[in-house]
Amino acid sequence: MKRLFVVLALFFLSPIFARSLNPSLNDDVLGLIVFKVDIQDPGGKLVSWTEDDDTPCKWVGVKCNPRSNRVVELVLDGFSLSGKMGRGLLRLQFLQKLSLAKNNLTGSLSLSLVQLTNLRVIDLSENNLSGPIPGDFYRQCGSLRSISLANNKFSGHIPESLSSCATLASVNFSSNQFSGFLPAGIWSLSGLRSLDLSDNLLEGEIPEGIESLNNLRAINLRKNQFTGQGEIPEGIEGLNNLRAINLRKNQFTGQVPNGIEGCLLLRSIDLSENLLSGSLPNTLQKLALCNYLNLQKNEFTGDVPEWIGEMRSLQTLDLSENSFSGHFPNSIGRLQSLQVLNISMNAFTGSLPESIMNCMNLLALDVSRNLLTGNLPSSLFKLGLQQVIFSENRLSGGLESPFASSNENSRKKLQVLDISHNALSGEIPSAVGDFSTLQFLNLSRNLLTGGIPASIRELKALNILDLSLNRLNESIPSEIAGAASLKELRLDKNSFVGQIPTSIEKCSSLTSLILSWNNLTGPIPAAFAKLTYLQNVDLSYNKLIGTLPKQLANLVHLLSFNISHNQLQGELPAGGFFNTISPYSVSGNPFLCGAIVKKTCPIVLPKPIVLNPNSSDSTPDSIPQSHGHEKKILSISALIAIGAAALIVIGVIAITVLNLRVQSSTSHSAVALTLSGGDDFSHSSTTDGNSGKLVMFSGEHDFSTGTHALLNKDCELGRGGFGAVYRTVLRDGHPVAIKKLTVSSLVKSQDDFEKEVKKLGKIRHHNLVALKGYYWTSSLQLLICEFVSGGNLHKRLHEGSGGNSLPWNERFNIILGTAKGLTHLHQMNIIHYNLKSSNILIDSSGAPKVADFGLAKLLPMLDRYVLSSKIQSALGYMAPEFACRTVKITEKCDVYGFGVLVLEIVTGRKPVEYMEDDVVVLCDMVREALEEGSVEECVDGKLQGKFPAEEVIPVIKLGLICTSQVPSNRPDMAEVINILELIRCPSEGHEELV
Known part of the structure; x- marks a missing residue:
């Protein structure tokens, strides 16, 4: 440090004086050390730079001339450096290359x-x-x-x-x-x-004189505001060596200059999104080497000339959004290298030339929004195209011949097929199922009849299916469930009959379901409630009957649900989206009732029972004919009230007796743990009047120890908001963890408790801690769980030196595994409520297991203030809606806690840290660092720079998105998994980083 101070002092004095005092320190060392002082190096990439060296030639990023040992290159690309460039660089008088790209300077x-x-x-x-x-x-x-x-x-x-x-x-x-x-x-x-x-x-015009740049090979002026009051500069023809010109998205006017023929070496021309007009200049045909021509979104007119076929090297030809007209030239077949042809949004007439079959390399064809007529060309389906778009033309005929003419090669490549808004007729051929790679199929706005072929089940990759505005008149086939990747299904404005198939529940990714304006009958399937991603549903103008399934209230992503003009009845589902549904969306159903439709639902009262001791009629509700005796009329509700009162009296007496017995038997209750376990699923449980009820879901294990194991401090693993956890061993030698609940005063009744626990016991996932059994008495409740040997994530991150054993690869796998566990819980309609690092356990293989899920369900009511008081240790993980009674608690609360957990894992810091004069909230700190461009400084120092920035930065951003203050802005956990899997992509040298 002392020598560094001397170096800095010498730098700001005279260079000659510096060299005379210490000739071993040359200008290069001085300059680079001063440069390093002015910047921040969070990754420690410049750790090898030290003032103790006499030469910098072995420093990272430095290259010297081998003869003079003077620095000639300084390349620090992607080092995550920040700060400002200091004057130290001016010392490098022999420097030839300076590259500081991809940093945060x-x-x-x-x-x-x-x-x-x-x-x-x-x-x-x-x-x-x-x-x-x-x-x-x-x-x-x-x-x-x-x-x-x-x-x-x-x-x-x-x-x-x-x-x-x-x-x-x-x-x-x-x-x-x-x-x-x-x-x-x-x-x-x-x-x-x-x-x-x-x-x-x-802005402004391009000044004259460009022709003097005889050596210019590429000019890119894309996306500026050049007005081009004249035309594109005439001098461009003098650029004999020009290979690429890009003037896209400006305001150039006039015509393409004829002189462009002089640029014989041109390979790429992009003049799109300007105000160019006129016809295509004939001189373009001389550009034999041009492989990319984009004239999209201009004002060109006239025919496309036959000479277009002379541009033999063309791979991309985009003439879309102009005013071209006439027949498309037959010479297109000469472009055998053509891969992309886009002539959409023009006024072309006739049909596509048959010569297009010669374009053997064609991958994408878009001829939409023209005036093309005739049949759909059968030849196209033999080329192996990936994208075919013929929408908004005047095509007629059927689909049978084009689909049947396809070969095996084309069936395995086609991904997008849009023939919407034409006049196609006939039925949808079953051959559509042969295109197994289709992701987008739009046949809407045609004259198709019949139904959806059963072969639709073969389209496993299909995301969007639009058959709306046709004349389809059969039932919706149950085989639609085979297209399990469907996200949007539009069948509206047809004549479909029959019921909505319940098998549609297998299309679990559906977000949009539009079936309006058909003749569908029957009820709305309860299976809809399993389509958890549904956002837009339109079933209006059908003949649907019955009541709406109450489970629909659980669809948390709903934005619209239109059931107007049907024959539905009863009350709307309560809660969720249906609390604010528009009256328009339910109109035209005269038998619906409730506040939304401003119609009171009728109260169904039981028929009264008439008791007459003088009646010989054995029918209990018959009306007596004698008028000389007193009649006794008691309604069922009255009888229930009398019975309830009697039960209350008996209950008070029983509870008093039980309380006296409990006081004397509490100390013996845990003895039941020595009893063998049963299984309410497949075996009987063990119950004892003096001890309680023990249920082991496996039915094969029991305990080898008694109560002392639970009460022994040495066996305690930890304590949380719901109770303490102990370790004990079954008689077969398997260890288990036992959570002794400390919320006895709040736990539900035994029946409700057992119902909830058995539900949790059925959940099995490799990233969730398995519940193996439970024990119940009125004063003691125990949960028997899988024992996880690796401890919890909190200790690994924050206690001792355990964090050193968590390299980036393990941290990423913990994040991904936790996300998968939470996703499984949400698919089971279970909210964790108490996600935090101490509830993430690590098994012997390093895989994470989420613990303590579903315990809030054991409370008598999910009051957020009761919850918050029970999970104070989750401070920093709790979503802001816990503090607002008007905002619904949903799975998005878990997403918020997961986001905090992600940031904790990446940074190694706790969600909230208390300093002497300040409180640091992790989310706010990371968000501020991201805005300032220094987010890599937040990464845990224990990683010592050994992490791939291309993974870490997106993961941090994902964590911040998950912690959005607005619940609707947070992604679902299933979406989180998709994002994480996209982030995790192998890169060169990745093994060294992890």
Whole structure:
């Protein structure tokens, strides 16, 4: 440290004086050490940089000239460095390449790096640098050949002094906030080969003189505000070496200049999303090497000329959203390299030429929104296309021939088929089931008849099926369940009959179900309640009868549920979405009742019983005919009231007696643990008047120890909001964990308790702690659980040195395993309520197991204030809606706790930490770090930089999304699993990181 202080002092004094005092410290060491002082290195990538070295040539990211031992390259790409670039770099007088890309550097570019006369390459892309570039930055740029400032936040004008850098070959200022006009002097850079100014705010016309850039190979001015009061510069024809031009999304007007034929080496042309007009210039046909031509969204008119077939190298041709007309040229068949053809949103007529069969490499074809007629071309289904879109044309005929003409190769490739909004007729052929890879099928707005073929079950990958606005008139087949990946099903405005198949419950991913305007009958299946992702349901204008299943109230994602104009009756489901359902969505059902329809539901009263001692009629409810004797009339409700009163009296007496007995027998209650267990599922349980009831779900185990094992402090594993946990051993040698509940005063009745516990006992998942049995008395309740040997996650993260045994790979697997366990609980309609790191147990293989789930259900009512008082140890994990009685408690509470848990695992910090003068809330701290671009600094220091940033950063962002203050903004746990599996993708060198 003392030597570092001397180094810094010498740096700010005279370089000559520094070398005279310590000749072993050259300018390169001084400069790099000062540079390091000015930045933050959270990953410790620069740990090898030390002032004790006489030369930096062996430092990470540093390359020296082997003869002079002077630094010639400094490459620190992706090191997660932050802070500002200090003047230390100016000491590197022999530096030729400076690359600091993909970091979090901030500040402006006030440092005159061009003073380094040997510097040839500057790459500062993908940082957070901002501010304008000083006007004199390029005055003395020496031998600079390449500069990249892409993906930063630079603003202001591009300085005219850029023209002073005569040696520049590559300029990349893309994805910044540069504004103003393009300086004319830029065309004086005669050696320029690549110019990328895309994604900025540049405006005005392109200045004249571009033809002087004889060496230019690529120019990208995409997504600016160039107005182009004239046309695209005529001088472009002079660019003999140009390979790619991209002027997309500007406001260029006029025609494509004929002189473009001079750019014979052009391979990519993108002039899309401008205001270009006229016809295609004939000179384009001379660009024989062009493989990409995009003229989308302009104002071109006229026919597409036959010479288009001369552009033999074309792989992508996009002429969509223009005003082309006439027949599409037959010469298209000459483009044998063509992969993508998009001519949608024009005015083409006739039919597609048969020559398109020669385009053997075609993968995607979009001819939608034209005026094409005739039949659907059968030949297309032999090409092995992945995407076919013919929507909004005037096609006629049937589907039988096109589908039957397909070959095995094409059936295994087609993913998108959209032939909607035409005049196709006939039935849907069963051959549709042969296209096993279909993900999107839209046949809506046609004249199709018949029904849905049973072969629909073969479309296992299908996400969207739209058959709406046809004339389909059969029943919905139960085979629809075979398309288990369906997310959207639209069958509205047909003539479907029969009942809605209950098998639809197997389409568990459904989010949208539209069956309106049909002739469907029968009840709404209770199976709908199993479609937990449903958001939009429309069953209106059918002939449905019966009552709505009460379980529909459990569909927490519902946004709309329209059952209007049916023959439904009874009361709407209570709770959830149905508390706020629109009256419009239930109108036209005269027998529905409830507050929403402003109609009181009738109260069904039992028929009174007439007792007449003088009646000879044996029928209990007959009316006596004698008028001389007194009649006695008692309703059933009266009899029930009398019986209830009697039971209350008996109950009071019984409870008094039991209380006296309990006081004398409490100390002996646990003796029942020495009894052999039964199984309420397949065996009988053991019950004793003096002890209580013991049930082991396996029916094969009993205990080898008595009460002393439970009361022995040495056997205690821990304590939580619901009770203490002890370890004991069964007679067969298997250890178990026993939770002794301390909420006896709040636990439900024995029947309710056993009902809930047996429900939990049936849950089996490799990421959930299994419940093996229970013990009940009025004063003591025990839960017998699987014993997990590896302890809990809280101890591994926060106590002792255990965190050192948790590398990133194990942490990620714990996050993913926990998510899978919670997802299984939510699929069983169980909310955990008490998720925290101490309730995540780690087994011997390192896999996580979620414990203590469902215990809140044992309380008499799920009052959030009772819950919060019982789980105070979950402070920091509890969702904000616990504090608001008007917000429903749902699975999203668990998602919030999971998000906090994710951040805890990644950072190694507790959800809430109390400092001397402050309280640090983990979610707020990480969110603030993300906004400041320093989120990697939050990663647990015990990982010592050994983690893949491409996984860690997305996982942190996922944790923050899960902890959103608004429940609806949080993803479902099933979605969380999908996101985690997308994040976990193998990368080079991954084994070393984990």
